[in-house]
Amino acid sequence: MAHDEFSLIRQWTSRSAGQEGNGLSVGIGDDAAVFSPSPGMEVVACCDAMAETVHFLRETMKPSDIGYKAVISNISDVAAMGGIARFALVSIAVPPHWTAAECREIYDGIYEACAAYGVRVIGGDTVAAPDALHLSVTVLGEVEKGRALRRSGARPGQLVFVTGHLGGSAAGLHLLLQTRDAGARVPSEWSELVACHQRPAAQIEAGRLLLASGAAGALNDISDGLASELWEIAEASGVSLVVDAAQVPMHEATRAYAAQAGRDPLDWALYGGEDYQLAGTVDPAGAETLARQCAQSGISFRIIGRVEKGGPSVTLCRDGVCGPMAKAGYNHFAQAD
Numbered sequence: 001m002a003h004d005e006f007s008l009i010r011q012w013t014s015r016s017a018g019q020e021g022n023g024l025s026v027g028i029g030d031d032a033a034v035f036s037p038s039p040g041m042e043v044v045a046c047c048d049a050m051a052e053t054v055h056f057l058r059e060t061m062k063p064s065d066i067g068y069k070a071v072i073s074n075i076s077d078v079a080a081m082g083g084i085a086r087f088a089l090v091s092i093a094v095p096p097h098w099t100a101a102e103c104r105e106i107y108d109g110i111y112e113a114c115a116a117y118g119v120r121v122i123g124g125d126t127v128a129a130p131d132a133l134h135l136s137v138t139v140l141g142e143v144e145k146g147r148a149l150r151r152s153g154a155r156p157g158q159l160v161f162v163t164g165h166l167g168g169s170a171a172g173l174h175l176l177l178q179t180r181d182a183g184a185r186v187p188s189e190w191s192e193l194v195a196c197h198q199r200p201a202a203q204i205e206a207g208r209l210l211l212a213s214g215a216a217g218a219l220n221d222i223s224d225g226l227a228s229e230l231w232e233i234a235e236a237s238g239v240s241l242v243v244d245a246a247q248v249p250m251h252e253a254t255r256a257y258a259a260q261a262g263r264d265p266l267d268w269a270l271y272g273g274e275d276y277q278l279a280g281t282v283d284p285a286g287a288e289t290l291a292r293q294c295a296q297s298g299i300s301f302r303i304i305g306r307v308e309k310g311g312p313s314v315t316l317c318r319d320g321v322c323g324p325m326a327k328a329g330y331n332h333f334a335q336a337d
């Protein structure tokens, strides 16, 4: 990619021009951005990266999908604190085999996700890379002072819930890799699974309902898989979680594709990851109201288990047999040494 760094930045981020106001006093174009949170709110800050070959291949994600998903994985972390997302900073390291036009498409996806969640891109960094494309997004959001929902908030007597459906992203990835290996195209009957993988949604609205309900205990978003996120809650809260496998929500398409692929769909739901749904705990007294409010907003809210004293542990009950839920899921360095 032979281009001038400064003109590329201008091209990719021209859509951020003239965005000052509403809490932002300095946007793109200076050494740093300057903003203030809304009165009564405090800042929520998170950062997640995506690396070529680790988080995507050219065959599994279009450039715009990569940009879209990198933003969503961050907004999802803000949702998991009960906050709203406001600003994004984007750092991109571009190797020679990526063209300026492809990078512009990455930004199309970035701006599309930002527009969908009311987020403004206020800065970033652009560097060359030797071999693989890296995209790192930082999202800054806000939450009512002192009210952020923590992983440590689970209490015995509460119920364990998840939003949405799980396993769709891992099923979609399996499908994309299988069809790539076969040199085929993905049959249109599975487009829902491909969308789960390429275009996940962040559950900001569910997080806000949970925070407003006053009934929420712990909250986490599902990037590495339900098992991994529940273990994080159990450990941070010092509790035991007991989950009923039959209640773990999965799309019909995930079950149907798993049957065709000779896989257990529950493995994708528990250990696959990248679903970006929320998992957490809630007081039993508030659960029904929350389920109703979520339903009114088109969000599925499913009770899948309960919180008990003891632990930290996560127990999975399936077909009447209960045992430890494997502390497995996506782990970047699991095979490294």
Ligand SMILES: Nc1ncnc2c1ncn2[C@@H]1O[C@H](COP(=O)(O)OP(=O)(O)OP(=O)(O)O)[C@@H](O)[C@H]1O
Binding pocket: 046, 047, 048, 073, 077, 223, 224
């Ligand atoms: N390289 C790092 N330097 C400083 N803090 C980090 C670094 N990596 C992670 N953290 C911090 O560690 C905590 C856990 O981060 P982690 O990335 O595991 O959570 P997550 O973003 O919810 O999960 P995922 O990255 O799988 O989406 C967060 O507070 C995060 O800011």
Ligand SMILES: Cc1ncc(C[n+]2csc(CCOP(=O)(O)O)c2C)c(N)n1
Binding pocket: 048, 049, 053, 054, 055, 056, 057, 060, 073, 173, 223, 224, 272, 273, 274, 330
């Ligand atoms: C080509 C390809 N191979 C494997 C995967 C699966 N994968 C990669 S990172 C991750 C967890 C979330 O990332 P992080 O923890 O960094 O937020 C998962 C499930 C993929 N998406 N693409």
Ligand SMILES: [Mg+2]
Binding pocket: 047, 048, 049
């Ligand atoms: Mg992270």
Ligand SMILES: [Mg+2]
Binding pocket: 076, 077, 080, 220, 221, 222, 223
């Ligand atoms: Mg998270």
Ligand SMILES: [Mg+2]
Binding pocket: 223, 224, 330
């Ligand atoms: Mg992770």
